[in-house]
Amino acid sequence: MAKQAENKLYPIQHYVKIILVISFSALILDFIISFASIAIVKQQSARDLRDTAYLYINRINSDFSYINHFMGWTLANDENVKMMDTHDTTEDLFIKANDALYRRFVELQKSYDQSYNFFLFFDKKEVMFNIAPMGVTYKEYQELQQHIHTYIKDKDRLVYEQFYSRWSTIQLAEKFYIINIVPYQNKYMICLVDADDLIRPLRQINLGEKGYASLRTEDGRLATSPFSNKGELIDTEPDNSSFLHALQTRTTVNGEFDNASFFVKLVIQFGAFEKMMIVQLLIVLLAAIVACSLSFIMLYFRNKVLQPIKSFSYNLAFWAEDGEPLDSASSKIVELEKVSKQFAQLVKQIKAYKIDIYEREIEKQRIQLNYTKLQIKPHFFLNCLTTIHSMAQMDMTEEIQQMALSTSVYFRYIFQNGQDFVRMEDEIEHVRVYLEIQKNRYQGSFLYRIEQAELTRDTPIPPLVLQTFIENAIKYAVSRENQVLIELNVERRLFEDEMMTVIQMSDTGPGFAPDVLDKLQHGQPLDQTTGTQIGIMNTTQRLAYLYDNRASIRFTNQDGGGACITLYLPELPAIPIENGSAAR
Numbered sequence: 001m002a003k004q005a006e007n008k009l010y011p012i013q014h015y016v017k018i019i020l021v022i023s024f025s026a027l028i029l030d031f032i033i034s035f036a037s038i039a040i041v042k043q044q045s046a047r048d049l050r051d052t053a054y055l056y057i058n059r060i061n062s063d064f065s066y067i068n069h070f071m072g073w074t075l076a077n078d079e080n081v082k083m084m085d086t087h088d089t090t091e092d093l094f095i096k097a098n099d100a101l102y103r104r105f106v107e108l109q110k111s112y113d114q115s116y117n118f119f120l121f122f123d124k125k126e127v128m129f130n131i132a133p134m135g136v137t138y139k140e141y142q143e144l145q146q147h148i149h150t151y152i153k154d155k156d157r158l159v160y161e162q163f164y165s166r167w168s169t170i171q172l173a174e175k176f177y178i179i180n181i182v183p184y185q186n187k188y189m190i191c192l193v194d195a196d197d198l199i200r201p202l203r204q205i206n207l208g209e210k211g212y213a214s215l216r217t218e219d220g221r222l223a224t225s226p227f228s229n230k231g232e233l234i235d236t237e238p239d240n241s242s243f244l245h246a247l248q249t250r251t252t253v254n255g256e257f258d259n260a261s262f263f264v265k266l267v268i269q270f271g272a273f274e275k276m277m278i279v280q281l282l283i284v285l286l287a288a289i290v291a292c293s294l295s296f297i298m299l300y301f302r303n304k305v306l307q308p309i310k311s312f313s314y315n316l317a318f319w320a321e322d323g324e325p326l327d328s329a330s331s332k333i334v335e336l337e338k339v340s341k342q343f344a345q346l347v348k349q350i351k352a353y354k355i356d357i358y359e360r361e362i363e364k365q366r367i368q369l370n371y372t373k374l375q376i377k378p379h380f381f382l383n384c385l386t387t388i389h390s391m392a393q394m395d396m397t398e399e400i401q402q403m404a405l406s407t408s409v410y411f412r413y414i415f416q417n418g419q420d421f422v423r424m425e426d427e428i429e430h431v432r433v434y435l436e437i438q439k440n441r442y443q444g445s446f447l448y449r450i451e452q453a454e455l456t457r458d459t460p461i462p463p464l465v466l467q468t469f470i471e472n473a474i475k476y477a478v479s480r481e482n483q484v485l486i487e488l489n490v491e492r493r494l495f496e497d498e499m500m501t502v503i504q505m506s507d508t509g510p511g512f513a514p515d516v517l518d519k520l521q522h523g524q525p526l527d528q529t530t531g532t533q534i535g536i537m538n539t540t541q542r543l544a545y546l547y548d549n550r551a552s553i554r555f556t557n558q559d560g561g562g563a564c565i566t567l568y569l570p571e572l573p574a575i576p577i578e579n580g581s582a583a584r
Contacts, residue, residue, distance in 0.1 A: 071182040072182045074101075078104075081120070116192075117133075119144070169223050210267075211234075403437065421463075438478075485507065551570060
């Protein structure tokens with residue numbers, strides 16, 4: 001009975017129906033997986049862009065708060081302002097005080113941005129001075145002076161709340177600026193910044209071909225030109241009735257500033273995964289074409305091949321000696337089975353290929369997120385402020401200036417645009433600034449020596465790679481008991497038949513713990529459950545990703561004591577870096 005069931009015969013239409021059912025099931029499953037994957041990746045991309053925008057907004061909020069406080073303190077306490085208020089503009093005391101105040105605000109511009117303009121208005125004299133280099137035209141300066149004179153003479157409370165000590169938008173010569181007016185008695189200090197300059201860092205984010213970042217006034221009007229990251233002017237009101245617009249989904253992100261009457265609007269059109277989505281749609285279209293073609297072939301085969309064969313077989317059966325139909329050895333069609341198996345394997349390979357792409361993109365986003373986390377170091381910032389405060393208590397004026405300038409340079413480099421590579425000279429200069437800051441904290445606890453070959457100055461290197469290992473040396477090698485020497489050497493030499501940039505970092509501290517060194521030498525992950533040792537692991541992953549697994553790192557302990565880390569970085573094709581030049 002079992003043998004009879006095993007040898008049960010089926011017509012060819014039965015196999016055709018089974019193959020069609022399997023094919024369309026696979027097609028539907030592929031549609032579902034593809035569109036679900038596209039939605040997840042787009043959502044992740046939008047979330048990352050939103051987080052990046054919020055980081056920028058928080059930085060601007062911090063800058064606004066500090067500048068507002070600085071202007072208010074200067075108006076109330078600075079002797080130069082008092083001197084200018086009590087003397088005529090032609091007197092020597094007035095001119096000297098103006099020069100001293102000018103120098104202070106030039107330093108403030110260096111710490112933030114040259115696009116910030118500062119002015120001082122005296123109500124009694126009815127005159128306004130620029131107290132820092134101006135980035136506005138004379139016509140705009142005249143309009144600003146007229147506006148300020150009107151605002152001060154207008155004692156209306158609404159005007160006061162709109163402008164005084166609050167960041168607002170103002171239009172000068174048909175161009176929008178961000179303005180902040182800080183009053184004190186009969187004196188007013190004004191900060192003015194170009195709206196386009198303020199939004200420029202957000203325009204460098206890839207928001208898609210039709211995506212853009214803009215500043216909006218309180219009533220929703222554009223305060224900046226809606227340019228894409230390619231410099232193309234974007235139509236903020238596209239034709240919603242077109243078919244292409246219906247396919248192009250867009251995400252809008254609004255970010256509010258503290259104590260301001262304007263906000264940021266980001267329009268994300270496709271985002272960074274635009275090309276990947278097109279590839280996904282092409283794969284789905286390919287699967288649909290394959291399924292439809294297979295159905296057409298089956299129908300054609302049944303009508304043009306199977307029917308004639310069946311007719312011939314039926315007629316041939318009557319030609320047998322016994323008049324019975326001829327026995328068929330087997331009704332299973334091997335060719336169709338092979339086609340079905342190959343198609344199933346093709347679908348599996350396509351799915352495996354797509355999953356591999358998603359995992360790589362997710363891994364890339366994870367590495368970039370860890371890199372972003374490494375850039376945000378609130379404890380280090382607070383330590384710098386504490387050190388400056390201690391210096392202030394001891395009247396260490398020159399040391400305070402140097403420490404403040406080093407801290408400003410350090411964090412300006414930390415919050416630079418997120419490029420994959422920077423110049424080696426810039427990275428080493430950043431390490432030198434970091435070590436100088438730490439020397440102010442650990443007085444006499446360590447020395448450092450940096451040697452760099454001339455040929456390596458323009459060599460590209462991922463940002464903050466060297467700092468990660470130097471930070472590790474400061475954390476684990478420097479102590480108050482023994483003076484430690486930290487050395488950094490950069491050169492180019494032949495390594496394993498390939499010209500490489502060799503970077504060696506060493507210290508005279510206790511060195512790596514045996515268990516940690518063993519894991520590092522064998523490429524095993526370190527324990528990160530306590531939130532430590534993230535920097536080394538993330539840097540290793542970044543180098544593997546950016547150099548396509550061609551870079552290598554060696555961890556050793558020196559014979560005389562201390563840790564030693566050697567990086568071997570291969571040559572890369574021409575890479576655009578932040579200053580716009582190509583490094584090789």
